[in-house]
Amino acid sequence: QVQLVESGGGLVQAGGSLRLSCAASGRTVTGYAMGWFRQAPGKEREFVAAISWSGVITSYAGSVKGRFTISRDNAKNMVYLQMNSLKPEDTAVYYCASGRTAVPAKGPYEYDYWGQGTQVTVSS
Numbered sequence: 001q002v003q004l005v006e007s008g009g010g011l012v013q014a015g016g017s018l019r020l021s022c023a024a025s026g027r028t029v030t031g032y033a034m035g036w037f038r039q040a041p042g043k044e045r046e047f048v049a050a051i052s053w054s055g056v057i058t059s060y061a062g063s064v065k066g067r068f069t070i071s072r073d074n075a076k077n078m079v080y081l082q083m084n085s086l087k088p089e090d091t092a093v094y095y096c097a098s099g100r101t102a103v104p105a106k107g108p109y110e111y112d113y114w115g116q117g118t119q120v121t122v123s124s
Helices: none
Strands: 003-007 010-013 018-025 034-039 046-051 058-060 068-073 078-083 092-099 111-114 118-123
Touching: 003 092, 003 111, 018 034, 018 092, 018 118, 034 068, 034 078, 046 068, 046 078, 058 068
Parallel strands: 010 118
Antiparallel strands: 003 018, 018 078, 034 046, 034 092, 046 058, 068 078, 092 111, 092 118
C-alpha cells in the first residue's frame, strides 16, 4: 500500500512558476516509475510527466515539454514537478501517481496508487 500526498499548488499569474511535491509513504517507491497527471473541470484526466525509478528516463506531454521538469529523490521518497512559464490552460488539479513498473508510462491504467490532488490555478 502506498500513500501519496501532493503539495505546492496555488494561484499564480501567467508566466509564473510553481513547484509541486509528492510525498510517498507506506511502501518505498524505489523500483517504480512515478507520474504526474492533471484534470481540468469538465475534462478527462491527462498525462503530464513521468519518470523512471532511477530518474534517468523521463517523459512529457507535448503541451508541457520544455516548461515542466519532473524529478525524484528516492532517498526521501519524494517526486517533484517544476512548472515554469505557466499558462491559463495549465489550470487543473494535479495528481501524483505511483506506477506498476519501473518504466514511465502515459496511460493512467499503468499507475496503481494516486494522491488526492493539488489545485493549480493560473490567471491571465
